[in-house]
Amino acid sequence: MSHVKIPKTQIQLNVWTIGRDPNRWTDPEDFIPERFTNTCVDFRRQNFELVPFGSGRRICPGMPMAIATMELGLLNLLDFFDWQLSEVMVKGDDIDMEEAGNFTIVKKLVPVQRY
Numbered sequence: 001m002s003h004v005k006i007p008k009t010q011i012q013l014n015v016w017t018i019g020r021d022p023n024r025w026t027d028p029e030d031f032i033p034e035r036f037t038n039t040c041v042d043f044r045r046q047n048f049e050l051v052p053f054g055s056g057r058r059i060c061p062g063m064p065m066a067i068a069t070m071e072l073g074l075l076n077l078l079d080f081f082d083w084q085l086s087e088v089m090v091k092g093d094d095i096d097m098e099e100a101g102n103f104t105i106v107k108k109l110v111p112v113q114r115y
């Protein structure tokens with residue numbers, strides 16, 4: 001494979017669209033976290049359908065810190081609170097996974113203090 005240099009040009013990948021490509025993902029709009037178990041697709045490697053931290057020599061150097069911070073934050077939220085759906089979250093019998101908000105996100109889950 002030959003490499004082409006494009007000097008003084010910034011290239012941005014549309015990771016949002018890649019992550020919703022129906023040619024790559026089954027039911028891409030559905031929330032199916034199990035899709036990431038038993039798969040060889042790994043966001044740390046060169047699986048270009050999943051590149052939240054970029055890839056190659058300019059991959060995010062803060063990735064280990066970001067993962068540790070997110071895991072710690074998430075585990076604390078799960079440990080200290082029970083979570084229930086707010087009324088806006090329920091759609092029929094199902095959970096409404098439609099995105100809301102732009103720069104600010106509407107709270108769809110309600111924390112209930114456990115202790």
Ligand code: HEM
Pocket residue numbers: 051052053054055056057058059060061062063065066
């Ligand atoms: C969820 C959290 C984070 C996400 C999703 C994220 C994502 C990214 C992405 C997509 C890039 C561009 C990679 C590329 O060009 O291929 C990047 C670059 C970078 N990130 Fe992160 N990042 C996160 C957290 C962090 C943290 C915590 C730090 C530092 C403590 C950090 C420092 C950097 C730096 C310095 C670059 C530039 C690397 C370079 O251009 O060589 N990031 N990040």
